[in-house]
Amino acid sequence: MGITCDPVYALKAWAEQLGITSYPFCSDFWPHGATARLYGVFNEEIGRPERAIIVVDARGIVRYIDVHTLREVPDEEEIAEELQKLPPA
Amino acid sequence: MAETASVGSGDAKRPKGRTKTATVTKTLTVGDLAPDFTLRAHDGRTIALSALRGQRVVLAFMAFAFSGT
Numbered sequence: 001m002g003i004t005c006d007p008v009y010a011l012k013a014w015a016e017q018l019g020i021t022s023y024p025f026c027s028d029f030w031p032h033g034a035t036a037r038l039y040g041v042f043n044e045e046i047g048r049p050e051r052a053i054i055v056v057d058a059r060g061i062v063r064y065i066d067v068h069t070l071r072e073v074p075d076e077e078e079i080a081e082e083l084q085k086l087p088p089a
Numbered sequence: 090m091a092e093t094a095s096v097g098s099g100d101a102k103r104p105k106g107r108t109k110t111a112t113v114t115k116t117l118t119v120g121d122l123a124p125d126f127t128l129r130a131h132d133g134r135t136i137a138l139s140a141l142r143g144q145r146v147v148l149a150f151m152a153f154a155f156s157g158t
Contacts, residue, residue: 001136001146003128006154011131014154024130025154035126040114041150049150051158052114056123056138056146065112065119070158072106079147086145 001026005033005048041067053079057086103157123148 002025004011011025028035028049036042036049043050053074055064064082068074112119123146127137138146152158 001130002149002151004151004154008129008131010154015131017155020131024132024134024136026128026130026136028128035128036150038116038124038126039148039150040116048152050110051152052148052150054114054117054123054148054150056141056148058143058145060123060139060142062117062119062121062123065114065117066109067111067114069106069108069110070152071103072108073103074149075105075107078107083145083147088145 003028003035003049005029005036005042055079055082055086058088 001023004025005028006014007029008027011027015025032047033042033049039052039054041050041052042048051068051070051074053064053066053068054062057063063086064079066074066078116124123138125137125139127135130136
């Protein structure tokens with residue numbers, strides 16, 4: 001799922017523009033950035049999350065963390081590789 | 090601010106890559122229990138991480154909608 005600190009209405013418009021139907025965009029708008037802060041990826045100076053990928057296994061354990069430079073798009077093949085290392089359930 | 094300079098550039102212009110600035114966060118390290126949260130989704134659903142137990146979940150934190158970040 002995608003998570004930003006934008007209101008849900010902005011995420012709806014964005015998902016429509018991108019044609020996203022297979023996964024949700026979730027709004028961490030209010031309390032602002034509460035989930036990003038919980039995950040330690042909220043940028044307090046700018047008021048937005050860092051770009052970060054966190055993979056959680058079927059038992060709810062964090063198995064992969066990639067806090068990513070904004071200059072690049074994270075490589076989805078790398079995420080797929082990490083997912084393949086985990087049992088499906 | 091670098092943020093301002095990148096407005097409107099969009100993901101299409103950004104290269105794909107594997108450059109990480111960190112593999113831990115201020116609060117989490119691999120092996121920790123993922124903190125539970127409940128968020129509203131763009132499609133009207135309310136999603137709790139704890140309700141997704143039994144599935145692998147990818148959380149993709151992104152800077153701003155429409156920003157390409």
